[in-house]
Amino acid sequence: MTAGVDSTPVPVVEPELDHLVRVHLAGLLRYATVLTGDGHTAADLVQEVLLRAHVRWNRIALMARPDLYLRRMVTNEHLSWRRRWHVRTIRPAADEVLAAHADSHGDHAHGVVEEDAMWRHLEALPPRQRTVLVLRYYEGLSDAEISEVLGTSPATVRSHASRALATLRDTDLTTRTEQR
């Protein structure tokens, strides 16, 4: 479930940047992509965050969990910039294309359609509730770790998660296209 740290080789300019990029970039990009639902937005978010983190890396590196702090920076940028980022979602394949795909590929396509439906429900959640679900079910963080990322208490994290699950439980049952 957890998205691990990637070791994709990248070009190197400076030691600090090299360390940031080598250890954290791929994981942050995956997290930001799932958080925002858009690869381009994720690239811009992570780029901004790592440029700022690079300047302050000596301090950040001394923290117990720099990885959580970087996720906090990405999360805060996402939550506070969300309204200002003009992301044009690209949907070259309309629903009918997916439907045609479903006709020819059976169960796999059904899974894709179901994942898309669930994704739309996730997108409709309040931003902090969705963020908690991403951190919990994609990043595999504990509620204590999530509270560190969000700068809130574990009780608030549980509350966000509980409300999000309740919404999805209700919504999903009413919109599910078919049973397995």
Next chain:
Amino acid sequence: MSTNRPHDDELVARITRALHSRDADQPDPAVVAARIQAELAHVPDVPVRVLARRGGRLVAAGVLTSTLAVAGAGAAAAANPYSDVARVVEGVAQSVGLEWSAMPDGYTREQYEAFWGAGYTIDDVEALADLWHLDATATKAQAGQLLLDGQTPPVGPGATAPDGTGSDQKQAAYDAFWEAGYTVEDLETLAELWGTDPMETKARAGQLVLDGETLPLG
């Protein structure tokens, strides 16, 4: 993490699958790393939109991915690898019928080339953004347009020292705001009250927190 009711297991499994289905859309780390290096080296950057999708969207994604792979491999050595990539990607997108540009809304390639071509740095962007109360993209667009119009932006190319002091103060204010337990909803309330943008609101509110003041929230 294991506080779900038993019948939530399938729901959680579906949530997890849906989230993981999106991580295929992530951009190439090598390309983003090179963009960061380009920013630090004050070399122009062009956002590269990622078209990777599943199902019927794979035609465009495949072409794009191979383009990016080539660009990523040569990115470290190239002075400005992104403009060419972006132009190719735009061409690919248009060839498959997408109305799409690599440039963000309100920021043209001409403005971008004028701005970075004049020798501005990322620190200059921040200085101009603070001065104009704009975000980074709008700042680069406005400065680029001034240059295209033959005018001079109020901060000269390379005029801002990259000491990071101001950034640290601002970041301390941001941290104080979140650590005090305020939420994004509080931020929006304050932004409306003060008529400020989110970043300025967060900095101002965080500074008040650091100063021991109470924020004007109900």
